[in-house]
Amino acid sequence: MNAINQPCSAKELLPERFRQWFAARGWAPRAHQLALLDKARRQRSALLIAPTGAGKTLAGFLPTLVELSSPSSHLSPRAGRGRLAGVAGKPGEGADEIATELATEAPPSPRTRGEGQTAPHSGGLHTLYISPLKALAVDIARNLETPIAEMALPIRVETRTGDTPVSRRQRQRRYPPQILLTTPEQLALLLASDDAPHLFGTLRRVVLDELHALVTSKRGDLLSLGLARLWRLAPQLRMVGLSATVAEPEQLARFLVPQHRSPSPASGEGEQRADIVVAGGAAQPIVDMLDSRERLPWAGHSARHALGEIYELIHRHTITLVFVNTRSQAEMLFQELWRINDDNLPIALHHGSLDVAQRRKVEDAMTAGRLRAVVCTSSLDLGVDWGDVDLVINVGAPKGASRLMQRIGRANHRLDEPSRAVLVPANRFEVLECRVAIDAIAQNAQDTPPLRRGALDVLAQHVLGCACAEPFVADQLFEEVISAAPYAELVRSDFDDVVAFVATGGYALQSYERFARIKQDQQGRWRVANPKVRQSYRLNVGTIVEDTMLKVRLVRSQRGAASGATGAISRGGRLLGEIEEGFIESMVPGDTFVFGGEVVRYEAMAEDQVYVSRAHDQDARVPSYMGGKFPLSTYLADRVRRLLDDRRAWAALPDQVRDWLSLQAELSVVPGSRQLLVECFPHAGKHYLVCYPFEGRLAHQTLGMLLTRRLERARARPLGFVANEYALAVWGLGDLSALIRQRRLDLDALFEPDMLGDDLEAWLAESALMKRTFKTCAVISGLIPRRFVGAEKSRRQVLFSTDLVYDVLRKHQPNHVLLRAARADAATGLLDLRRLGDMLARISGRIAYKSLERVSPLAVPVLLEIGREAVYGEASDDLLAEAAEELVRTAMG
Amino acid sequence: MGGAKGTSLKARRQLRSQATSTQIADAPPQGEAQPVITVAGTSMIADLAGALYWPDQRLLVVADLHLEKGSSFAARGVLLPPYDTLATLGQLSAVIARFDPKAVIALGDSFHDGEAHQRLSAANRDHLAALQARRDWIWIVGNHDPELPCALGGTVASELAIGAINFRHEPTGARGEIAGHLHPKARIAARGRAIERRCFASDGERLVMPSFGAYTGGLSIRDAAFLRVFGAPGFHAHVLGDRQLYTVAAARCC
Known part of the structure; x- marks a missing residue:
């Protein structure tokens, strides 16, 4: 990693007016800000790695501001047209018009220096800024306004998001601003228009904000393909990536420059990635684990035991951000905090499912310093600075070291002062996780995931977008696509399959030629078959496929009435927010859950509305959902295993936890760091098998599905299983200890990695998780329009179900490109197959087996999850059988 | 949604079956116990594929095949896999082989x-013709296919009455009626899990068939449309499980 290798003087790199501006504010340009100016002057793309509060954004924009401050940039004819447009466009643009139309007022500078530094810009769009959050784009525009106004720079800055009015969008295409702030989806839309070459031909710089967050998802794939197109449209283009600290910066730096399959010997390794600039000087954060006076719970995620202590911490600080992992945890904690909030401290709630207006209100109150605490989820992981946060509390599992570090960075956005954070584990296993996370942060260890392999469904969307812009030649487009880092290893046959899919669905049965969306012309160029295809592309762009969201409305209770049936309930009611359809679908009318800070009762669902009434219960019946999006990182899991294996390290643990582990050592076994401990014991009339892979809930769920299949074959009569982040418990009627003793069940064979073969295939055919994965691919690839997905509930009858499409396709063309895309997603997504595979390989031949008389201390937490957490099994006939028996019982009186 | 609209081309006659109720029912082709649903005093066998078999008449009923739904969407730019007709006819031929109606x-x-x-x-056309060979085939028209050409083989009708039973596409709620159109499905949830399956909906006097087509989605039997058909909430869902038919109170579904 080359850090800032040569000290550059501010004088050399910054024009006089910038130096004066810095001086007037009492600032000195930071080393990494100068380093980025230097990279820009030498026409290098750069990745800036800096903690929050390092002035990252200004660093990213300084080269642009300096280049555009040279007068030559606004003397071009196009800038003149922009001036007219600016004046004409002013009335009726609304208060949120960000444009700084200084170009019309600034007198032409008599000096023409600056041309020696960089080639003059000939007008038009100069810099594109892309961020994952549209709120961030708006905020950055506001922040840029200050230096631009104070230095009287002739620069127009505009934002373009989903909220931008059509009139302004059109004007932006004809008369682009010098700086445009936008999102990956808007970039895709702009690139799919036929004036993309005109718009982007002048582009000099792209600034990618929060790059570490963008590249971990399919949005990053889409963005990378957009960049590949930009490199072709504007070969002079240089990139700047702004990122928090990541595990492999060299990988991330590849994202910023075109990749070449066989680099010419002349261009070295360095040509395949951007230069890396690391901002130093951040103070080490001060992170503690709450040493609770209370008894530590064995299981659960509520951290109710520490409530009083959390409240005290909020009291002692100015503004506290309280991070939790799931929406339901946020709801619960918020509610509990208010229950003990005797001093009426202004404490607010923020999560992604709340109404947008409600969220904005909280954010504004935060910025204005009117709040003392906000209970929030990852909805505040990224984004704008919110006032003077002086403490971050992380309740529950940290999940990953880098992720925790980024959250902690939300406190105190000043580099030279340490951020302060307190970790509050909600149960005993989380104590172990918090302990190793604190150690990891002290060592600056990073565990961000490796760079993705580009998804084929995203590629399909992009290919259609390319055809919408202009006819393409497959060979040329392939070359362009593989210049994007995530697609650098794409094989040609996959690309050809994707093109065939975009054209006619890519089916072995070629019956859709006449319905083709793109067609080859005489010269072999692929062009859009009709204007409707373009329209449909525009409506479906993007990679974020959310579970269909239903509006939650508060109505009067219908208890006693025949609730549940459509029409039985009075319409209307106050809007509380939105909720995932999948969550509601698992509920029965009458079930209670926490939403918007109160316990509500599910009454009915009608079209896209969910009706709930206020429940007077203290506790919600349906406790949580999904258990959070992110599994425990492989890195932290490894550290937890090593902590368990190292008795001396137990000294750093709270007494209660140390005692618990000592008891485990006495009564069973504490597993070695490379071992898998498997315990079998009878409990409450059933036989249990508990194992401790520490690979996260998703991988454990998949393992549970596959193990129960195998145990069924071994006649162990399994009944169900429950998984948490650390362990998996399977129970059944068969005496597992006896089966193992009699050698009728072989543990090594049970955990044999070949379960990822036939067993997996058989299960995938049925798996609801796999069907959900397929649906996402079908939407992103453009097979199924978004409006159909969203329209399901607003129409009386479903148009068609993607589950049925999956079943039919799987049976008749199992190697179809969309099924391949879905399987690739399953490796890392909801099924976490890759991680499961790595685990099975790791523990092969290293199973530590212990047959016990009763439940072991280590097994208690996962057994307590039974009944508290949803039992993970694919719902099947047994559920129907149960309901049928209920009917019989009712009939028999 | 309109019912069958009259045209000059289509034979809109009402068929009266000559079959008598004294006809001896053949033994079911399988040895297992067959789930029986009674409609207005007539016993029918519910097949797990979503078909209904009337042994006395050696009559098989399937509803809402929606053949060529895939290509219908394809024509509108949604390129669904073109295998739905193949899949639906495959299922149908398996049911026909089971009962030899x-x-x-x-x-x-x-x-x-x-x-x-x-x-x-x-x-697919040949496949269909093979299924029609050596048996009567009656196409009842529906709102999706109000007109059907003779070339398809079989007889086209808007409705059909056999004894106490009336067959029509859209349910009217009449006693003894067997209809389709609504695509009933049942969702059962418990302990955070949920399962959704196609079902027969019946109160013993009238019945709504599950949809048979490979791409046909469903409408929850808790929808008000079913209440209109049955008049009261006390009807049942006969749910198509993997291994057997499960009878569940409609009110138990969500």
Whole structure:
């Protein structure tokens, strides 16, 4: 990693007016800000790695501001047209018009220096800024306004998001601003228009904000393909990536420059990635684990035991951000905090499912310093600075070291002062996780995931977008696509399959030629078959496929009435927010859950509305959902295993936890760091098998599905299983200890990695998780329009179900490109197959087996999850059988 | 949604079956116990594929095949896999092989749109003809396929009465009626899990068939449309499980 290798003087790199501006504010340009100016002057793309509060954004924009401050940039004819447009466009643009139309007022500078530094810009769009959050784009525009106004720079800055009015969008295409702030989806839309070459031909710089967050998802794939197109449209283009600290910066730096399959010997390794600039000087954060006076719970995620202590911490600080992992945890904690909030401290709630207006209100109150605490989820992981946060509390599992570090960075956005954070584990296993996370942060260890392999469904969307812009030649487009880092290893046959899919669905049965969306012309160029295809592309762009969201409305209770049936309930009611359809679908009318800070009762669902009434219960019946999006990182899991294996390290643990582990050592076994401990014991009339892979809930769920299949074959009569982040418990009627003793069940064979073969295939055919994965691919690839997905509930009858499409396709063309895309997603997504595979390989031949008389201390937490957490099994006939028996019982009186 | 609209081309006669109730029912082709649903005093066998078999008449009923639904969407730019007709006819031929019926009633919406029959591939057309051979085949018209050409083989009708039973596409709620159109499905949830399956909906006097087509989605039997058919909430869902039919109170579904 080359850090800032040569000290550059501010004088050399910054024009006089910038130096004066810095001086007037009492600032000195930071080393990494100068380093980025230097990279820009030498026409290098750069990745800036800096903690929050390092002035990252200004660093990213300084080269642009300096280049555009040279007068030559606004003397071009196009800038003149922009001036007219600016004046004409002013009335009726609304208060949120960000444009700084200084170009019309600034007198032409008599000096023409600056041309020696960089080639003059000939007008038009100069810099594109892309961020994952549209709120961030708006905020950055506001922040840029200050230096631009104070230095009287002739620069127009505009934002373009989903909220931008059509009139302004059109004007932006004809008369682009010098700086445009936008999102990956808007970039895709702009690139799919036929004036993309005109718009982007002048582009000099792209600034990618929060790059570490963008590249971990399919949005990053889409963005990378957009960049590949930009490199072709504007070969002079240089990139700047702004990122928090990541595990492999060299990988991330590849994202910023075109990749070449066989680099010419002349261009070295360095040509395949951007230069890396690391901002130093951040103070080490001060992170503690709450040493609770209370008894530590064995299981659960509520951290109710520490409530009083959390409240005290909020009291002692100015503004506290309280991070939790799931929406339901946020709801619960918020509610509990208010229950003990005797001093009426202004404490607010923020999560992604709340109404947008409600969220904005909280954010504004935060910025204005009117709040003392906000209970929030990852909805505040990224984004704008919110006032003077002086403490971050992380309740529950940290999940990953880098992720925790980024959250902690939300406190105190000043580099030279340490951020302060307190970790509050909600149960005993989380104590172990918090302990190793604190150690990891002290060592600056990073565990961000490796760079993705580009998804084929995203590629399909992009290919259609390319055809919408202009006819393409497959060979040329392939070359362009593989210049994007995530697609650098794409094989040609996959690309050809994707093109065939975009054209006619890519089916072995070629019956859709006449319905083709793109067609080859005489010269072999692929062009859009009709204007409707373009329209449909525009409506479906993007990679974020959310579970269909239903509006939650508060109505009067219908208890006693025949609730549940459509029409039985009075319409209307106050809007509380939105909720995932999948969550509601698992509920029965009458079930209670926490939403918007109160316990509500599910009454009915009608079209896209969910009706709930206020429940007077203290506790919600349906406790949580999904258990959070992110599994425990492989890195932290490894550290937890090593902590368990190292008795001396137990000294750093709270007494209660140390005692618990000592008891485990006495009564069973504490597993070695490379071992898998498997315990079998009878409990409450059933036989249990508990194992401790520490690979996260998703991988454990998949393992549970596959193990129960195998145990069924071994006649162990399994009944169900429950998984948490650390362990998996399977129970059944068969005496597992006896089966193992009699050698009728072989543990090594049970955990044999070949379960990822036939067993997996058989299960995938049925798996609801796999069907959900397929649906996402079908939407992103453009097979199924978004409006159909969203329209399901607003129409009386479903148009068609993607589950049925999956079943039919799987049976008749199992190697179809969309099924391949879905399987690739399953490796890392909801099924976490890759991680499961790595685990099975790791523990092969290293199973530590212990047959016990009763439940072991280590097994208690996962057994307590039974009944508290949803039992993970694919719902099947047994559920129907149960309901049928209920009917019989009712009939028999 | 309108019912069958009259045209000059289509034979809109009402068929009266000559079959008598004294006819001896053949033994069911399988040895297992067959789930029986009674409609207005008549016993029928519910097949897990979503078909209904009337042993006394050796009559098989399937509803809402929606053949060529895939290509119907494809024509509108949604390129669904073109295997739905193949899959639906495959299922149908398995059911026909199980019961070897003397007559088959396709209870409306057999084709997804008015031109769907023209889009049948030659292979599928042959497959259909083979299924029709040596048995009566009655196409009841539906709102998706109000007109059907004679070339399809079989007889076209808007409704059909046999004894106490009336077959039509859209349910009216009349006693003894067997209809389709609504695509009933049942969702059962418990302990955070949920399962959704197609079902027969019946109160013993009238019955709504599950949809048979490979791409046909469903409408929850808790929808008000079913309340209108049955008049009271006390009807049942006969849910198509993997291994057997489960009878559940409609009110138990969500």
